[in-house]
Amino acid sequence: MNVTKDGFKDRQLHIEDYLQMVSAEQREYAEVSAHQRITENNDIITDFQTDNLMEQILHKDNLNKAYKKVKSNKGAGGVDGMSVDELLGFLKDNQEQLIQQIKDGKYKPNPVRRVEIPKETKGEVRKLGVPTVVDRVFQQAITQVLTPIYEKQFSEDSFGFRPNRGAHDALKQCQTNVNDGYVYVVDMDLEKFFDTVNHDKLMTLIGKTIKDGDVISIIRKFLVSGIMVDDEYKESVIGTPQGGNLSPLLANIMLNELDKEMEQRGLNFVRYADDCIVMVGSEMSAKRVMRNLTKFIEEKLGLKVNMTKSKVDRPSGLKYLGFGFYFDSRAHQFKAKPHAKSVAKFKARMKQLTCRSWGVSNSYKVQKLNELIRGWINYFKIGSMKTLCAKLDSSIRYRMRMCIWKQWKTSQNRAKNLMKLGVNKGLAWSMAYYGAHIARVCHGGAMHNAITKERLTRFGLVSMLDYYTKRCVTC
Numbered sequence: 448m449n450v451t452k453d454g455f456k457d458r459q460l461h462i463e464d465y466l467q468m469v470s471a472e473q474r475e476y477a478e479v480s481a482h483q484r485i486t487e488n489n490d491i492i493t494d495f496q497t498d499n500l501m502e503q504i505l506h507k508d509n510l511n512k513a514y515k516k517v518k519s520n521k522g523a524g525g526v527d528g529m530s531v532d533e534l535l536g537f538l539k540d541n542q543e544q545l546i547q548q549i550k551d552g553k554y555k556p557n558p559v560r561r562v563e564i565p566k567e568t569k570g571e572v573r574k575l576g577v578p579t580v581v582d583r584v585f586q587q588a589i590t591q592v593l594t595p596i597y598e599k600q601f602s603e604d605s606f607g608f609r610p611n612r613g614a615h616d617a618l619k620q621c622q623t624n625v626n627d628g629y630v631y632v633v634d635m636d637l638e639k640f641f642d643t644v645n646h647d648k649l650m651t652l653i654g655k656t657i658k659d660g661d662v663i664s665i666i667r668k669f670l671v672s673g674i675m676v677d678d679e680y681k682e683s684v685i686g687t688p689q690g691g692n693l694s695p696l697l698a699n700i701m702l703n704e705l706d707k708e709m710e711q712r713g714l715n716f717v718r719y720a721d722d723c724i725v726m727v728g729s730e731m732s733a734k735r736v737m738r739n740l741t742k743f744i745e746e747k748l749g750l751k752v753n754m755t756k757s758k759v760d761r762p763s764g765l766k767y768l769g770f771g772f773y774f775d776s777r778a779h780q781f782k783a784k785p786h787a788k789s790v791a792k793f794k795a796r797m798k799q800l801t802c803r804s805w806g807v808s809n810s811y812k813v814q815k816l817n818e819l820i821r822g823w824i825n826y827f828k829i830g831s832m833k834t835l836c837a838k839l840d841s842s843i844r845y846r847m848r849m850c851i852w853k854q855w856k857t858s859q860n861r862a863k864n865l866m867k868l869g870v871n872k873g874l875a876w877s878m879a880y881y882g883a884h885i886a887r888v889c890h891g892g893a894m895h896n897a898i899t900k901e902r903l904t905r906f907g908l909v910s911m912l913d914y915y916t917k918r919c920v921t922c
Contacts, residue, residue: 499659500592500593500657500659500662501549501550501659501661501662503592504585504588504589504591504592504662505546505549505550505588509588509591509592510542510584510588512588512591513584513585513587513588513591514534514535514538514584516587516591516692517531517534517580517583517584517587517692518531518534518535522577522583523560523562523577524560524577524579524580525557525559525560525577525578525579525580525582525583526557526558526559526560526579526675527557527579527581529579529580529581530580531580533580534580534581534584537581538581538584545581545585549585549661549665550661552661552664554585554665554668555668555672556578556579556582556585556668556669556672557578557579557581557582557672558672558673558674558675558680558683559576559577559578559672559673559674559675559683559688559690559691560576560577560578560674560675561574561575561576561577561674561675561676561677562574562575562576562577562690563575567788567792573689574641574642574689575688575689575690576674576688576689576690576691577688577690578669578672578688578690578691578692582669582672582691583691583692585665586669586691586692586693587692587693589662589665589666589693590692590693590695590696593657593662593696594610594696596656596657597656597696597699597700597703598610600656600703601699601703601706602703602706602707602710602718604620604706604709604710604715604716604717604718605699605702605703605706605718605719606620606717606718606719607695607698607699607718607719607720607722608695608696608698608699608720609699614719614768614769614826615829617717617718617719617767617768618767618768618770618783618829619829620717621717621724621726621767621772621783622772622781622782622783624715624717624726625726625762625772625781626780626781627715628728629715629726629727629728630726630728630761630762631726631727631728631729631730631732631733631759631760631761632724632725632726632733632759632760632761632762632764632765633724633725633726633727633733633736633737633740633757633759634724634756634757634758634759634760634765634767635723635724635725635737635740635741635744635752635757636752636753636756636757637721637723637744637750637751637752637753638750638751638752638753638756639751640698640721640750641686641687641688641689641694641698641721642685642686642689643685643686643749643750643751644685644686644687644697644698644701644750645685645748645749645750646667646670646671646684646685648701648748648749649670649687649697649700649701650663650666650667650670652700652701652703652704653666653697653700666693666697669691669693670683670686670687670697671683671684674688695720698720698721699720701748702718702720702721702723702748704747704748705718705723705740705743705744705748706718708740708743708747709725709740712736712739714727714736715727717767719768722767722768724765724767725740730759733759734759737757737759740752741754741757762774762781766786766788769785769786769788769789769826769827770783770784770785770786770789770827770830771783771784771785771786771787772784773831775831782830782831783829783830783831784830784831784832784835785827785830785832785835789827790835793819793823793839794839794842796819797816797819797839797842797843797846798846800812800815800816800819801816801843801846801847801849801850803849803850803853803885809847809850809851809854809906810906810907812847812850813847813906813907813908814907816843816847816908816909817907817908817909820843820909820911820914821909821914824836824911824914824915824918825918828915828918828919829919832915833912833915833916836911836912836915837911837912839911840900840910840911840912843908843911844898844900844903844908845889845890847898847903847908848889848894848895848898849885849886849889851898852885852888852889852894853885858879858880859879861875861878861879862875862876862878862879863875865878865879865893865894865897868897868898868902869896869897870893870896870897874893875893878892878893878894
């Protein structure tokens, strides 16, 4: 795709008809602090100078850092079709014009491109909004400047999309809480959080800290830029697109009000983005917390609690960030492990990669399996799963033996290869004529002894148990 200066003008102008549908208040939102407050806390944060932030956002070093971040994240292009690989050349030709448009308040973000990702629950999808790569750069530049400001405000019990924090930290804190005796869990499910955020309430919260009207205005423009669904434009009157570089920070700003409410109540909680659990000492307390927090979330934040998925439970019934918990009677404490649904998802993907009808080489299957194994172990390494890894290893090797058996194709070739691997001639020819009974041949016996763990390791297959043992973290 060759993007010219004329192409740049077209990219900026093709959505002007869409933007005409947006109210004047939505286009220029600089007086946000005049809107009604959503909580009783009216404190203004003054630790940072927040009235001239646009200069910092548009500084050359900050923009270069933002570009590198977008480039490293890769990802698909937005509605204008521009790819990440085309981004550098486009910015070199048009950066001055883009920066001036932002300074003049004339920059108009493109609508995001709607992408639907299937959820674990059958029939449900996660709606993502993919901004254009140029919009992602400016969103990232804003995020880089605002993040240090808001980090001073955010709770120690919030872990999602924050510097030097992650899912493992959240799980460790969760485990600490339940082992301290808070063994009743309030699992709060926010229904379609990213799709239902109220713009006015969000901007009111931002206006308590950010005093630069230009920054407030462009954030508002990103929120109301619209959505393209199958070439049809739709207004974005609520929500913050899940998929934008700015959205995680905006989500944390919104849900920080919930964090402050829970801190004020003295609750033990863990929040990772919109996944929030509260741990208390009794079932009665848990039910009371559920009622009170539901009321706060719906009345004060304007969000919706999904009561069919929210519940009060014991740790053993919890699924949080892909993990479950079990009570180790020998250690007398709760420990984390991969949840059964996470294991089932891994098995399903593993079976896809070891499908005998998949027309790729076995070496390529091993390559993709190794990527799956390493990624899965690196995420779940804080859980207890030696036995699980051993079982999965056995299943993976069994399925790889079936792939190898099918690759040998003819009876003559199968007998020949078995003998090369040390199987005696009589047994090799007997097995070679088993025909279609691949599962029976590969389940045990000579094929099992011929294609050993060691041989598969030399072929390049990573052992889950060995990889886990080297990287496991006692949590």
